[in-house]
Amino acid sequence: MEHRPFPLRLADIVGPEFVKTDHESRLRYGTDALNRGHAADVVVLPADTAQVAAIARLCDDTRTPLVARGGGTGYTGGSVPTRGGVVISLERLNRILDIDEANLIAIVQPNVITGDLQDAVERVGLFYPPDPASLRQSVVGGNVAECAGGPRAFKYGVTKRYVLGLEAVLPTGEIIRTGGKVVKNVVGYDLTQLLVGSEGTLAVLTEITLRLIPKPPVQATLRATFPTVTHAVDAVIRLLRARVVPATIEVVDGERLDAVAGHPGVRSLAPPGTAALLLIEVDGLSEQVGPEADRVATACREAGATELLRARDEAERQELWRVRRELSLSLKTIAPQKFNHDVVVPKARVPELFRLIADLRERFGLRIPSFGHAGDGNIHVNIMVSPDDTDEVRRAHEAEAVLFEGVVALEGAISGEHGIGFAKAAYLGLNLTPDVIALMKRVKAAFDPHGILNPGKMFPDEVTLPHS
Amino acid sequence: MEHRPFPLRLADIVGPEFVKTDHESRLRYGTDALNRGHAADVVVLPADTAQVAAIARLCDDTRTPLVARGGGTGYTGGSVPTRGGVVISLERLNRILDIDEANLIAIVQPNVITGDLQDAVERVGLFYPPDPASLRQSVVGGNVAECAGGPRAFKYGVTKRYVLGLEAVLPTGEIIRTGGKVVKNVVGYDLTQLLVGSEGTLAVLTEITLRLIPKPPVQATLRATFPTVTHAVDAVIRLLRARVVPATIEVVDGERLDAVAGHPGVRSLAPPGTAALLLIEVDGLSEQVGPEADRVATACREAGATELLRARDEAERQELWRVRRELSLSLKTIAPQKFNHDVVVPKARVPELFRLIADLRERFGLRIPSFGHAGDGNIHVNIMVSPDDTDEVRRAHEAEAVLFEGVVALEGAISGEHGIGFAKAAYLGLNLTPDVIALMKRVKAAFDPHGILNPGKMFPDEVTLPHS
Numbered sequence: 036m037e038h039r040p041f042p043l044r045l046a047d048i049v050g051p052e053f054v055k056t057d058h059e060s061r062l063r064y065g066t067d068a069l070n071r072g073h074a075a076d077v078v079v080l081p082a083d084t085a086q087v088a089a090i091a092r093l094c095d096d097t098r099t100p101l102v103a104r105g106g107g108t109g110y111t112g113g114s115v116p117t118r119g120g121v122v123i124s125l126e127r128l129n130r131i132l133d134i135d136e137a138n139l140i141a142i143v144q145p146n147v148i149t150g151d152l153q154d155a156v157e158r159v160g161l162f163y164p165p166d167p168a169s170l171r172q173s174v175v176g177g178n179v180a181e182c183a184g185g186p187r188a189f190k191y192g193v194t195k196r197y198v199l200g201l202e203a204v205l206p207t208g209e210i211i212r213t214g215g216k217v218v219k220n221v222v223g224y225d226l227t228q229l230l231v232g233s234e235g236t237l238a239v240l241t242e243i244t245l246r247l248i249p250k251p252p253v254q255a256t257l258r259a260t261f262p263t264v265t266h267a268v269d270a271v272i273r274l275l276r277a278r279v280v281p282a283t284i285e286v287v288d289g290e291r292l293d294a295v296a297g298h299p300g301v302r303s304l305a306p307p308g309t310a311a312l313l314l315i316e317v318d319g320l321s322e323q324v325g326p327e328a329d330r331v332a333t334a335c336r337e338a339g340a341t342e343l344l345r346a347r348d349e350a351e352r353q354e355l356w357r358v359r360r361e362l363s364l365s366l367k368t369i370a371p372q373k374f375n376h377d378v379v380v381p382k383a384r385v386p387e388l389f390r391l392i393a394d395l396r397e398r399f400g401l402r403i404p405s406f407g408h409a410g411d412g413n414i415h416v417n418i419m420v421s422p423d424d425t426d427e428v429r430r431a432h433e434a435e436a437v438l439f440e441g442v443v444a445l446e447g448a449i450s451g452e453h454g455i456g457f458a459k460a461a462y463l464g465l466n467l468t469p470d471v472i473a474l475m476k477r478v479k480a481a482f483d484p485h486g487i488l489n490p491g492k493m494f495p496d497e498v499t500l501p502h503s
Numbered sequence: 504m505e506h507r508p509f510p511l512r513l514a515d516i517v518g519p520e521f522v523k524t525d526h527e528s529r530l531r532y533g534t535d536a537l538n539r540g541h542a543a544d545v546v547v548l549p550a551d552t553a554q555v556a557a558i559a560r561l562c563d564d565t566r567t568p569l570v571a572r573g574g575g576t577g578y579t580g581g582s583v584p585t586r587g588g589v590v591i592s593l594e595r596l597n598r599i600l601d602i603d604e605a606n607l608i609a610i611v612q613p614n615v616i617t618g619d620l621q622d623a624v625e626r627v628g629l630f631y632p633p634d635p636a637s638l639r640q641s642v643v644g645g646n647v648a649e650c651a652g653g654p655r656a657f658k659y660g661v662t663k664r665y666v667l668g669l670e671a672v673l674p675t676g677e678i679i680r681t682g683g684k685v686v687k688n689v690v691g692y693d694l695t696q697l698l699v700g701s702e703g704t705l706a707v708l709t710e711i712t713l714r715l716i717p718k719p720p721v722q723a724t725l726r727a728t729f730p731t732v733t734h735a736v737d738a739v740i741r742l743l744r745a746r747v748v749p750a751t752i753e754v755v756d757g758e759r760l761d762a763v764a765g766h767p768g769v770r771s772l773a774p775p776g777t778a779a780l781l782l783i784e785v786d787g788l789s790e791q792v793g794p795e796a797d798r799v800a801t802a803c804r805e806a807g808a809t810e811l812l813r814a815r816d817e818a819e820r821q822e823l824w825r826v827r828r829e830l831s832l833s834l835k836t837i838a839p840q841k842f843n844h845d846v847v848v849p850k851a852r853v854p855e856l857f858r859l860i861a862d863l864r865e866r867f868g869l870r871i872p873s874f875g876h877a878g879d880g881n882i883h884v885n886i887m888v889s890p891d892d893t894d895e896v897r898r899a900h901e902a903e904a905v906l907f908e909g910v911v912a913l914e915g916a917i918s919g920e921h922g923i924g925f926a927k928a929a930y931l932g933l934n935l936t937p938d939v940i941a942l943m944k945r946v947k948a949a950f951d952p953h954g955i956l957n958p959g960k961m962f963p964d965e966v967t968l969p970h971s
Binding site: 137188232 | 656696
């Protein structure tokens with residue numbers, strides 16, 4: 036064992052200017068959107084895959100925790116170094132390496148901002164559909180590590196549908212390549228799909244090969260309001276029966292709408308008595324979009340919509356989307372902090388989920404504005420708290436446990452988009468049996484024999500809560 | 504260790520009438536479409552998941568090879584018990600358990616015939632897109648184990664895109680459930696996608712939850728002929744640029760067309776001098792299909808099509824598809840046996856792949872009719888041999904090695920649909936590095952610590968070639 040100080044050994048790999056040991060950096064690089072961060076012991080910024088591999092080997096040899104970090108926008112603490120150790124920020128691996136128009140493929144380094152990639156491919160008439168709300172801050176590598184979703188996942192699917200191949204570094208330093216440039220590939224196990232959504236616990240992603248599709252040239256956007264969530268879900272089921280597959284079907288509940296109404300500058304208000312609002316967008320060729328929008332309108336009317344708006348131009352389209360975009364900001368008018376959950380149930384059970392949320396509001400005396408992706412059954416349930424109100428925080432934690440149990444009883448999953456991290460690890464056993472968790476740990480060990488990579492995440496008995 | 508004979512111990516689990524030890528059964532259940540079978544020591548037909556688990560535990564305790572079998576239509580020997588042991592035929596697990604119209608989900612046992620599932624869901628206006636050529640014989644469990652493709656994979660994706668959840672039995676007897684009824688799920692590792700395409704080496708599938716989509720109500724079918732493959736691929740790239748995503752884009756080469764022409768009763772002949780034929784089908788709502796078909800026609804004309812046919816009714820549509828359907832039968836007019844490969848390259852490199860095939864024909868003096876899925880770059884390369892002609896067989900094996908090396912040089916994969924089994928295991932190292940193969944073996948051990956499940960498949964150094 037070499038006795039040279041660890042930061043100097045990292046500096047030997049990346050150069051001293053790319054190793055940070057000051058407290059401010061260690062804490063900043065140890066905090067994500069969950070806001071329950073923990074300081075790293077040291078932060079390192081590699082320039083390329085070979086440096087990532089050398090860092091991994093050093094950490095593995097010294098049994099030092101290694102936590103990969105992309106945009107730091109996660110909601111479950113996935114990039115928080117709860118046990119200290121090394122945070123490896125991939126911010127220097129931020130280039131789009133290729134946009135291959137003929138083969139409908141993009142090859143990117145992990146820290147390309149998702150929205151920048153979308154802009155670049157749309158300039159050549161192509162489309163990368165995954166659209167997490169964070170797309171202007173989050174990066175492709177983080178989206179892949181967490182399997183990010185977004186409104187367009189209903190028609191186009193989540194991130195994993197677009198990942199064809201990966202270059203990744205194992206904790207033991209091997210550089211592996213999985214998949215490739217082909218859309219069909221059955222050579223060996225599908226390690227690509229296993230790595231997508233593995234929350235940085237199996238390997239560090241260093242290059243990502245993505246499938247693109249032709250950009251749908253035309254959109255039509257509609258907004259419909261309903262007296263109950265059941266009416267809104269009925270509209271969703273009717274439009275699917277009419278064989279329309281919208282790009283997005285967003286639902287916003289009444290409490291959430293009230294919050295938006297209270298947010299200055301928002302004009303897109305729903306009529307009084309609205310308990311659910313659907314924002315529906317269809318896209319495709321121009322010949323198809325008009326008739327599909329007609330079918331959406333018919334389905335909403337037949338389901339009992341109280342008001343139906345249809346954007347006549349891009350300005351009206353932006354106005355309809357505005358209510359959806361203002362949701363996060365408007366929450367701040369309710370309470371300073373949110374326990375932001377992303378539960379998912381089979382779509383026909385969304386009304387039962389909203390009834391469960393209503394029960395939680397009453398039983399625990401909490402404000403729980405909710406919205407989400409009605410087509411997927413993936414609903415963002417925001418339990419609002421004032422952090423200084425310890426009783427409210429306690430009730431919020433009790434309510435989230437009841438929420439998760441209820442979601443599982445509705446044949447759902449405790450996370451559809453954000454992952455487990457350490458924030459939800461205690462609830463993993465609600466969705467997975469001990470046999471499955473034991474199997475996942477053996478899979479983890481196949482990649483990471485010494486358990487150095489993002490330790491304390493996903494598996495409940497290994498979680499250490501951050502104390503800083 | 505109990506000394507009661509093994510077949511009797513199996514009979515204790517399933518009843519004596521569901522254990523077969525006669526030579527004819529042992530060989531029949533040990534042979535798939537590759538036609539290089541090997542007799543099992545015993546064949547067992549469980550009735551339910553609990554019996555599957557009991558059989559697995561018995562095999563694991565006694566370190567007996569256990570090979571799961573569905574429809575037996577595989578092309579790479581995936582269900583052949585090359586080391587003997589137990590073949591577990593899932594033929595009694597053949598029920599559609601649920602078709603959930605509101606949630607767009609089907610739940611099936613593994614041995615439901617794929618075509619029967621398609622018929623059942625289409626009767627209620629839904630759609631299960633994966634359409635391997637074997638769909639009237641192959642079963643959903645086998646399709647999932649091999650990640651089957653088919654012509655519609657271009658628009659709709661391969662089998663893995665439709666698998667939401669699995670019940671499976673580990674070789675050590677644990678019954679696990681992965682995924683579920685929700686289309687978004689990021690709780691733990693995606694074992695579902697890891698099991699899809701794992702060729703029966705990780706677990707025995709006992710129940711499958713599938714995503715369905717609304718059935719596209721209308722199709723339009725076009726056939727275009729071209730003087731070269733390059734012209735045909737140019738048409739494909741042009742129609743993608745016109746933002747059309749057809750359901751299928753099938754390509755047939757000149758040699759293959761000659762074979763079909765020689766097959767009695769086939770009338771759909773191409774004009775003389777045709778080196779490539781495209782069969783293109785668009786589907787969707789009626790308002791969309793007509794304009795999309797127009798764009799396809801324009802793209803083909805601009806790419807230099809020598810003839811363009813468009814079906815005016817269902818009878819004409821069936822006639823256009825006939826040339827594609829007759830392909831397999833017509834091969835028998837060329838030679839009695841085919842080495843049936845399913846290589847895949849990025850779609851813009853398909854012309855280079857066809858040039859490689861032309862070189863192989865000349866260099867090795869072989870007939871190699873080829874066809875496939877042009878949109879995916881997934882081409883079926885049929886090296887035709889008379890099994891009695893030992894020199895031709897030798898040349899065919901040499902040619903396939905050169906084919907695989909060439910495909911990898913074109914950034915492709917040696918298998919896009921059929922898997923590795925034992926037939927292609929020797930070539931695994933062309934696509935995967937030793938580090939990746941070692942990692943896959945560690946993953947295998949995480950599921951199957953004693954290596955009893957479908958041994959001798961996928962990994963080259965473990966293959967025993969069948970000798971019966």
